[in-house]
Amino acid sequence: MVNWPLEIVRAVLLTVAVFTFMAVVGAMFGVLLERKVGGWIQSRLGPKHVGPQGLLQTVADTIKLLQKEHIEPRAADRAIFNTAPLVVAVAGLMSWVVIPFGTLGDRVLVVRDLNIGVVFFAAMASLTVVGILAGGFASNNKYALLGGLRSASQMISYELPLAMALIAVAMEAGTLSTVGIVEAQAGWFGSFAFRQFPAFVIFLIAATAEVNRVPFDLPEAESELVAGYFSEYTGMRFALFQLGEYGEMFAMAAMATTLFLGGWKGPVLPGVVWFLLKMYLIVFLLMWVRWTYPRYRLDQLLNLSWKVLLPAGLVWILITGYRVTF
């Protein structure tokens, strides 16, 4: 029998912990890392003045954003306008529920080891688009609306290849639980990055598109859409969009670590350290791509998804099925 009051207290505490982790490690440190890596790739210095080597820059930016006025456009749909950033942030947060961070003694550090972990992750990733579309619509601004529509077509197209990659991994591991998938991998040749290499590539490309990053950042293209769906947002609600976006990006990196790089497993160092190392490796890869490649056109973007990634994913599922069965 479930002890309901205890479960609710646990849920609240874990939510606070995960949200803090996401806000600090994901959004704040992520933005700083993004600017530093971008500076390094483009032979600049990046933020340097606030704190030692600019370490406190994002903290200062966050405090600034918290103080800003919250502006609602007069013609905006108020209820939807105010709710949309929350949907994006909460969906980004929920993805973290199924991600195992490491081990402590015999226990696996995971908020909840759901037996449908992978399906849950895909479901939460697909909810983000609702917030983006609603925010773009409610702003009553043509650029915001265009950004929202582009985001919807993009995320719907790339959810399918993402799901194909997840299905292939779940087939080989024989379980949908994220902890089970980590336990099915061992060593270099046992990791799914090796055994499921095509799925790994498909997952990385689709994940980049799913979190709207360059070269797939059409929904928020600064130069054509003045930042797209969140151009009317100010202050804390803008920060919530940013938080959701970086939280989602780190969740994708964490999921890639869990599914393909063997999660917390590794020699000598404790599991949590390995997990963070691998996650930041993927995050660095995403940033590297962002500062290196130009943006795709919308038709190229949709062609890549429907004509390349989706057939490749289907063929790989067939091959995986053959390998698993025979």
Next chain:
Amino acid sequence: MGQLAAFIILSVVTLVAAVVVVASQNIVRSALSLIPTLLGIAGIYILLQAEYVAGIQVLIYAGAITVLILFVIMLTEHGTGARFRQVNEQVLPGTIAVAVLAALLMAVFFGTAWPRPAGALPQYSATAIGVTFLTNAILVFVVTSFVLLIALMGAIVIARRER
């Protein structure tokens, strides 16, 4: 106790959002209210220990179908204007039809004995669902797949002809 409370909360969320879906004058709000409705139903699936169905419900219905509906609304002329109002002219016939349907359904629900099948629920329903699809329910599964495939091909044919 806890289960009852969870069921009541989920039902209230589902029903209130469902009323907004049919009663709102703004078509985008109607479409957006579908999401809490579908999420509430997913919650009820979880209470019934059908967590795989709940996950798929969120992924397909709340995440994909609602977005498609919103997408289509926003591509039409009126959808993008927040000022556009839609009015239902058949409120009275609609209410009567719903009341009759509700009475019939409740009569059926309270009149049935609902016998409980023996045995425990499987721990891991995803495997059980997959096995059922490929053994006992294979005909339904294949026919549904063909219907979906034909619908897809039909959509492509219609879209091509307009060029």
